[in-house]
Amino acid sequence: MIRRKGRWVKYLLVPSAFFFLWYFQVDPMILDDQKDHEKTPSDKLDVFSKGETNMEALKNYKEMTQIKGEIVRRLKETENGAVPAVKQVKPAIAGAKSGASGNNTVAPPALGGGAAGNDSQNGGVAADSLQGSRQNGLPSNSPSDTTEPAKEISSEIPEINRKIRRTNMEQEILNRDKFGSDFKYVIAVQVHNRVQYLRQLLESLREARGIDQTLLIFSHDVYQDDINSMVRSINFTRVLQIFYPFSIQTHPYTFPGESSKDCPRNAKPEEVKKLNCINKDWPDLYGHFREAKFTQTKHHWWWKANRIFNHLNSTSSFKGLVIFMEEDHYVTSDFLHVLNLMHKHNNKLSNPANILSLGTYLKKLNYKENSKQVEMTQWVSSLHNMGMALTKSTWNKIIQCQNHFCQYDDYNWDWSLLYVSLNCLKDKLQVMVSKGPRIFHIGECGVHHKKKDCNSSAVVNKVKFIVDSAKKYFFPESLRVSTRMPRRKLKLKKSNGGWGDLRDHQLCLNFSTLPD
DSSP states (O other): OHHHHHHHHHHHHHHHHHHHHHHHHOOOEEEEOTTOOSSOHHHHHOTTTTTOOHHHHHHHHHHHHHHHHHHHHHHHHHHTTOOOOOOEEEESOOOOOOEEOTTSEEEOOOGGGOOOSOOTBTTTBOSSOTTOOOBTTBOSSOOTTOOOOOGGGGGGHHHHHHHHHHHHHHOOEETHHHHOSOOSEEEEEEEOSOHHHHHHHHHHHHTSTTGGGEEEEEEESSOOHHHHHHHHTOOSSEEEEEEOTTOTTTOSSSTTSOOTTSOOTTOOHHHHHHHTOTTTTOOOTTSOOOOHHHHHHHHHHHHHHHHHHHTOTTTTTOOSOEEEEETTEEEOTTHHHHHHHHHHHHHHSSSOOSEEESOOOOSSEEHHHHTTEEEEEEOOHHHHOSSEEEOHHHHHHHHTTHHHHHHSSBSOHHHHHHHHHHHTOSSOOEEEEESSOSEEEOOOSSTTOOOSOOOHHHHHHHHHHHHHHHGGGOSOSSOEEEEOOOSSOOOOOSOOBOOOOHHHHHHHHHHOOOOO
16 A cells, blocks of 8 residues: 555656756746737746646646747747747746047047046946946937837838848848959948938948958848948948848837836836736846837847857858947048958967957047057957957857856946956957047937937038048058056946846847857
8 A cells, every 4th residue: 555655656746846847947938929918927937826736737838838849940930031020028037137739639529428538437447438328227318219110100010021031031242243252351230220320331431441352241120221222232342231130120019129018117116016017027227127229239239240150151151350330430441451450460469369449439539649559458348349350269259158248237238248258258358459540439319328419410520520630640551569457457337237127138148159
């Protein structure tokens, strides 16, 4: 009789034990159909707190297995260029996180909130950087240029998705018949919808010597006809367009966009409890809930980098430099010439830099002294995030720290990368930076800026004046290299927040591709 009892106990406990192991170790995402919120994903997961029987638990187990299989299928489609119709995604884990002067010294304006020497934060990191001023870790404004499709154009989304899917799958390189298939550099431009800035960037690229030796990749998070026409009209080098497939434009009412079931940004605890919103347990470190218009940029940057280094036919085996730019950058005519000199010198060093940076933030620009001057130092996000160039070798080190990047509570890709450098990499990222900038930031309006008067032409004119004044110092024959050690150990202070939602963590990790 005792033996029979033991057998029944074994038959009951072994399956239950396996279910417990599966439940606590697997990290699935749950698709939450917006048409049916009667039972939220958290309700589905919390099978034991509601006193469900083993049969009910087994039923939920089968349901979750089917959902996980669907997610894997969707991700494979995305890797192949397809754009799945993403619904609400929720992980089943909890808690993880100018002018010129007579002496050839040019004093530029604080372009786009550029860092100008205030290094009180982050052990030398300029407090006011390319990202601009922030309140409680997030920009204090709601940018007007963030694309949020109105309801009346929702009918266009399936057609936009079809075009995005086709473009991402075809990977068509324009002008290859004219310039050939081989290229020396890849330039990756992240594009939103600021046409006026993109036009200026393209005009500056056209004038750059050696531009015909590049592959120019435009990575878009908005499908917009006038931008597409502008890009496809480029005739001075090879061009490839890719489209971030999980944008706010294509997912305006579901994650990664914003759902009506999401918690409002400033919702108080009592309000959150009453609303019982999807992400009620995932505020950022300031107590605020996610805003898609801020999280999208980090998602897009990470997706773009993974796609270029690992998935595009033309670049996945490319071992040269990939230069990261944004739509509101402006380049000098010798930026590729200087980059080439930097790259050659860096390859001769016993301890070469991981990143080459063509842009920097200085109070005064003295091209007479600094045109051929480059500096070796530790990479800092707010000082060296503009015109970054790196190889796949460096990327393979960064991608090993995907958890640090994707789970760090900061909506900025560059601050997240600094966190990776300081807290994950065996050797912190080192940079070789041009002290005479070859890339400028001209954006006055966007996610990180709170100016009411968005006069793009004023900043562009100032930058053009700086460049024209310094032209006689361009195209140096050689470089002078100096080394500067940080005055004190770099240490991140409080992050900027905006990235506390576990769905963002999981989506970011899903984009990550580890090297073979």
